[in-house]
Amino acid sequence: MRFYRKLSTASFLLLGTSKPCYCFTNTGITKLAAAQRRIIPYRTISITTNNLHAIKEEEATKATTLENDVVLKTTSDLTKSIREAWKNGETDGVLKLSKDFRIMEQFSIVDIIESTLASVPTKSSVASIMNSWIGSCCYYPSDDTDLGAEYAYDLLTAYDTMLDDFIEPDLVTLCLVYSALMQANNTDYHTLAKEEVLERARWLAKKEGGTKWRKSVVRSKRKTTQLATDVFDEDNSYGIRVLYESDDELIVSKPSGMACFHKKMTTSGKLTKSRRKRKTQKKATTEEEVDIALETALLNNAIPLSCLNAQARGIVHRLDRGTSGCMILAKTDERHAQLTTQFFLRRVEKSYDALVVASKFLEEKTGEITIPVYSRPALSYYSVIQEYTGLYHLRLQTKTGRKHQVRVHCAKGLGLPVLNDFMYVDDEDAPVDESNTRFCLHASTLRVPGIPIEIESPIPNWWKEEIQQQQPMKEEEE
Numbered sequence: 001m002r003f004y005r006k007l008s009t010a011s012f013l014l015l016g017t018s019k020p021c022y023c024f025t026n027t028g029i030t031k032l033a034a035a036q037r038r039i040i041p042y043r044t045i046s047i048t049t050n051n052l053h054a055i056k057e058e059e060a061t062k063a064t065t066l067e068n069d070v071v072l073k074t075t076s077d078l079t080k081s082i083r084e085a086w087k088n089g090e091t092d093g094v095l096k097l098s099k100d101f102r103i104m105e106q107f108s109i110v111d112i113i114e115s116t117l118a119s120v121p122t123k124s125s126v127a128s129i130m131n132s133w134i135g136s137c138c139y140y141p142s143d144d145t146d147l148g149a150e151y152a153y154d155l156l157t158a159y160d161t162m163l164d165d166f167i168e169p170d171l172v173t174l175c176l177v178y179s180a181l182m183q184a185n186n187t188d189y190h191t192l193a194k195e196e197v198l199e200r201a202r203w204l205a206k207k208e209g210g211t212k213w214r215k216s217v218v219r220s221k222r223k224t225t226q227l228a229t230d231v232f233d234e235d236n237s238y239g240i241r242v243l244y245e246s247d248d249e250l251i252v253s254k255p256s257g258m259a260c261f262h263k264k265m266t267t268s269g270k271l272t273k274s275r276r277k278r279k280t281q282k283k284a285t286t287e288e289e290v291d292i293a294l295e296t297a298l299l300n301n302a303i304p305l306s307c308l309n310a311q312a313r314g315i316v317h318r319l320d321r322g323t324s325g326c327m328i329l330a331k332t333d334e335r336h337a338q339l340t341t342q343f344f345l346r347r348v349e350k351s352y353d354a355l356v357v358a359s360k361f362l363e364e365k366t367g368e369i370t371i372p373v374y375s376r377p378a379l380s381y382y383s384v385i386q387e388y389t390g391l392y393h394l395r396l397q398t399k400t401g402r403k404h405q406v407r408v409h410c411a412k413g414l415g416l417p418v419l420n421d422f423m424y425v426d427d428e429d430a431p432v433d434e435s436n437t438r439f440c441l442h443a444s445t446l447r448v449p450g451i452p453i454e455i456e457s458p459i460p461n462w463w464k465e466e467i468q469q470q471q472p473m474k475e476e477e478e
Contacts, residue, residue, distance in 0.1 A: 152180035261312035325443025388470035
């Protein structure tokens with residue numbers, strides 16, 4: 001039996017639908033009637049030590065009108081709006097809908113969930129939309145953050161009652177709730193709620209991570225932690241460059257050709273006993289012998305990483321194997337939750353440098369690319385930094401975080417594939433195995449306003465060899 005809401009110094013309420021629900025008061029425990037087993041927003045509940053009753057909403061549901069004359073007055077209107085927002089922008093569209101219409105204030109939690117279930121057919125879509133509702137609670141202004149925290153916690157409660165047989169909260173859900181609670185006033189209630197949510201995220205990671213996760217955590221506890229700045233000097237064998245480090249986060253420049261993590265530790269991706277023995281004898285291990293991922297390199301050198309990501313400790317975002325540049329990793333679970341929220345809400349600003357093959361003349365030197373990436377909405381902005389006889393040097397900024405977004409937008413949107421990226425070229429003879437490929441795409445800047453952090457990584461030295469083979473284009477004389 002669990003409780004979710006602290007209503008006063010002496011009272012707790014467990015909300016539910018089909019499961020028994022109880023009210024805890026100074027005088028004892030009272031079982032709620034079936035009619036009372038429903039989600040009631042925190043702000044609408046009034047409890048005394050001798051009775052329990054739910055009062056009506058503080059304000060009646062109001063119609064909200066935007067500049068385009070769209071009106072949300074009924075749950076039917078809400079369902080249609082959710083469906084349209086999801087179709088046009090997925091989670092970003094629902095986030096915008098929630099902010100523009102102040103959905104959390106205009107509709108009850110029950111109405112929001114029922115409209116969400118009616119708007120999309122799949123579990124994954126419902127889970128993503130629920131995360132958008134919770135994420136919108138992080139947008140409340142500084143003088144009203146308690147309200148956003150209450151809404152976020154109400155939605156988490158709804159997960160455990162109305163949706164418990166359909167979907168379950170994932171790591172992103174719990175991170176969003178934690179961040180909303182972080183923004184609230186630091187009362188005893190908010191502190192306890194944050195600890196509860198974070199502990200639940202740890203339990204989820206332990207459940208999903210299995211033996212590999214547990215062994216990794218145990219090994220880390222046995223080692224004396226070190227600073228990455230002390231381990232990875234400029235000439236380290238991994239090619240990792242430390243850009244910034246604190247007690248909570250680590251920012252590195254990942255070398256091209258290195259994976260962020262290995263989902264499954266294949267023969268080429270781990271050190272077996274025989275290889276450890278050979279490494280001891282040779283005092284060195286060649287790159288061909290062992291395929292070390294970034295996560296593995298950090299953990300092998302006793303760099304502390306957060307434990308919330310069941311697949312890869314410390315990883316809050318990824319770069320493709322062939323892409324180099326800025327990556328931020330979480331060293332603590334608290335920072336992991338905050339960074340996950342920042343990425344989900346699109347608050348992280350990322351820019352990339354790319355050398356692209358000049359397979360055609362690029363007329364527009366600046367612009368935006370909006371073509372979908374694997375049928376999902378995506379937006380990037382680009383500008384030409386330098387023109388060469390056979391290459392363009394581009395700077396790109398991504399507003400969405402789709403897999404391979406920059407690579408697809410360069411190759412399919414501009415018709416200029418990234419140099420050495422053979423996956424997205426229209427050439428039947430081009431190699432498709434990119435396991436050992438380095439292509440000319442570099443995450444050059446990373447800005448996280450909510451931390452705040454702003455880091456820049458210079459382009460790799462090996463790019464100079466590619467550029468030196470080209471001649472800069474001369475400007476046409478008028």
